[in-house]
Amino acid sequence: LEGEDHRPLLEGNKQEKIQTLLAKRARYYDRIPLKIPTDGKSPEEVGGQILQMIPFEKNSLSIDLGEHSYPIFFLRNSKSFVPSLLERYAPSKQVVLITNTTIEPLHGNQLARELKKYFKVHTLVLPDGEKFKNLKTVELIYQHLVKWKIDRKTPLIALGGGVLGDLVGFAAATYLRGIPFVQIPTTLIAQVDSSVGGKTGVDLRDGKNLVGAFYQPKFVLVDEECLSTLPSRQMISGLAEVIKYAAIFDAKLFRQLEDSIEQILASGGKGLEPILRRCCELKGDVVEKDEKDLLGLRAKLNFGHTLGHAIESLTQYRKYTHGEAIAIGMVYAAELSMKKTQLPQRDFRRLKDLLKKAGLPIEMPRFSKSDYRRTLMQDKKRLQRDIHFIYLTKLGKSVVLPTPLEEVI
Numbered sequence: 001l002e003g004e005d006h007r008p009l010l011e012g013n014k015q016e017k018i019q020t021l022l023a024k025r026a027r028y029y030d031r032i033p034l035k036i037p038t039d040g041k042s043p044e045e046v047g048g049q050i051l052q053m054i055p056f057e058k059n060s061l062s063i064d065l066g067e068h069s070y071p072i073f074f075l076r077n078s079k080s081f082v083p084s085l086l087e088r089y090a091p092s093k094q095v096v097l098i099t100n101t102t103i104e105p106l107h108g109n110q111l112a113r114e115l116k117k118y119f120k121v122h123t124l125v126l127p128d129g130e131k132f133k134n135l136k137t138v139e140l141i142y143q144h145l146v147k148w149k150i151d152r153k154t155p156l157i158a159l160g161g162g163v164l165g166d167l168v169g170f171a172a173a174t175y176l177r178g179i180p181f182v183q184i185p186t187t188l189i190a191q192v193d194s195s196v197g198g199k200t201g202v203d204l205r206d207g208k209n210l211v212g213a214f215y216q217p218k219f220v221l222v223d224e225e226c227l228s229t230l231p232s233r234q235m236i237s238g239l240a241e242v243i244k245y246a247a248i249f250d251a252k253l254f255r256q257l258e259d260s261i262e263q264i265l266a267s268g269g270k271g272l273e274p275i276l277r278r279c280c281e282l283k284g285d286v287v288e289k290d291e292k293d294l295l296g297l298r299a300k301l302n303f304g305h306t307l308g309h310a311i312e313s314l315t316q317y318r319k320y321t322h323g324e325a326i327a328i329g330m331v332y333a334a335e336l337s338m339k340k341t342q343l344p345q346r347d348f349r350r351l352k353d354l355l356k357k358a359g360l361p362i363e364m365p366r367f368s369k370s371d372y373r374r375t376l377m378q379d380k381k382r383l384q385r386d387i388h389f390i391y392l393t394k395l396g397k398s399v400v401l402p403t404p405l406e407e408v409i
Helices: 014-029 043-059 079-089 101-114 133-149 162-177 189-195 224-229 232-249 252-269 271-289 298-302 305-314 323-342 345-357 369-376
Strands: 059-063 071-073 094-100 120-126 156-160 179-185 199-204 209-214 221-224 385-396 397-404
Touching: 043 079, 043 179, 059 271, 071 162, 071 271, 079 179, 079 221, 094 101, 094 133, 094 162, 101 156, 101 224, 120 133, 120 298, 133 162, 133 199, 156 162, 156 232, 162 179, 162 189, 162 199, 162 209, 179 189, 189 224, 189 232, 189 271, 209 305, 221 271, 232 252, 232 271, 232 298, 232 323, 232 345, 232 385, 232 397, 252 271, 252 345, 271 298, 298 385, 298 397, 305 323, 305 369, 305 385, 323 345, 323 385
Parallel strands: 071 221, 094 120, 094 156, 156 179, 179 221
Antiparallel strands: 059 071, 199 209, 385 397
């Protein structure tokens, strides 16, 4: 490195020289794929940790975003591995575990016991449900972080579904202008979609995800064993996002789902890891190219979401799960695609049939055009009187086109 040819490098004020060297070398250190903290450890302990981490690395998927890069780990019965991952990616003497009333007895208590072997653990249990995804709940998180005197190095661990991950991610992005956080998604919809990509946020009364930030986790841990405790309706809801990825990006995955949907529904999540990984690969590829949605590439990930979000809002998040609303939105978007982008009718029928076979709704709820218009006006993808609407050209291929709001309605 420039300026490092004069030895000894630490001649003079050692602390100042070390800080300068670390700052100069940081971008090179960031590229090192395997980092093990060595403070207070014997060579044998460091060697043991390296041997433990190598299998993690071989099985991980990297989201390459420069200094914001992070891995997605696919592990089973993973709770005992979390302390090692934290020590490596978010080293701190204390951690904050945030979960909800549903997940705490299923997974939270066990994870807390593992964490307490190595860290001082603060646990916050939030109420479960989309109706709590608001600024009031974020303020509650802030209040606890202040009470516990949480500093800028203390990681927040989001253990739960998409709602909880969005809440915790937004709190982490904004508390002390940004502290580390980790995603451990426990629902199918979170494992394949919301935990990856760094979108965090909350709902306002006028619409979904209207307040938020792009903020990447330190790592994501996907464990298919978590799906074994998932209620059937939530499992089916998550399949909507899996089908979405196949419809917009991967015709081969779509055919695979057509052939195996009954088996997937009967499995309780067992054997789903290859599909989980494929969905994360597809999303990761888009996020790497367009992290903050500046190029419009990430817009494709919202296939079915324009109408889906409107349906959720109009039914006050009580009648449909997110996946159910998105399924209806996908059918409507595909129907428009037959007129706008010449989607073959056969492909439209295949999408509709697969959603139906998965147990998802496909019929639009009846609200007035004025109700839909009012709700769609709040869509984040709207520009003036147009909406960036996602169409299919065929199964596995999609396109984003500015579309007049009235044409969508």
